[in-house]
C-alpha cells in the first residue's frame with residue numbers, strides 16, 4: 001500500500017513540476033521514502049510541500065486526513081449544488097433555503113430525542129433506546145512492519161444507549177462470526193431488550209439513523225411487530 005501511495009505521489013510530481021528531472025524522481029524506489037521526506041530533501045526549488053498540498057487540496061477531491069465521521073448525503077448534495085450554481089442568484093437562494101430547512105429538521109429530531117430521553121428518566125412506563133452500528137474496526141492494531149501491511153480482520157460494534165439509565169452497551173463481533181446486516185442487528189436488539197427490560201415498560205421509543213441495510217428494513221420492522229404481538233410492548 002505504501003508503495004502504491006508513493007508511486008501515486010510521484011506520478012503527480014511528473015505532471016505538476018515542469019522543471020523536474022524525471023530520471024531523478026523515478027530513481028526513488030525505496031518504499032520507506034515518504035512524500036514529506038522527499039520534499040524536505042528535494043533540491044528542486046520549483047516544488048515544495050506547500051505547493052503539493054495546495055494542488056492536492058484545491059484541484060482534486062483528495063484529502064490528507066481520513067474524515068473523522070461520515071457526512072449526511074442530503075447536506076453533501078446541497079453543498080455540491082451550491083458550488084455548481086454559484087452564478088445563479090435565484091437558484092442559489094432556493095438551495096440555501098432547502099439546506100436550512102433540512103438542517104432545522106435534523107436539529108428538531110435531535111432536540112426531540114433529548115427531550116424523550118429526559119422524559120424516560122421520569123416516567124416508569126417509557127423506555128428510550130438509541131442504537132447505531134459503528135464504523136467497522138480493523139483488528140489487531142499492530143504497528144510492527146510485518147503485521148502493519150497484512151490484511152486485518154473486521155470487527156463490528158453495535159452500540160445501544162439506554163436513555164433511562166444513561167448507560168451504553170456495546171455488542172461486538174468479528175466478521176468470521178457473523179455479517180453486519182439486519183439479522184445481526186435484530187439479534188442484538190432482541191438480546192438487549194430481553195436482558196435489560198425483563199419487566200418491560202408500556203412504551204418503547206427507538207432512535208436510530210436511516211441506514212437501509214441495518215436499521216430501516218423489514219427485518220427490524222418485523223422485530224418491532226414481534227415485540228408488540230408477543231405483548232412485550
Ligand SMILES: [Zn+2]
Pocket residue numbers: 072073074075076102103106
Ligand atoms: Zn444533512
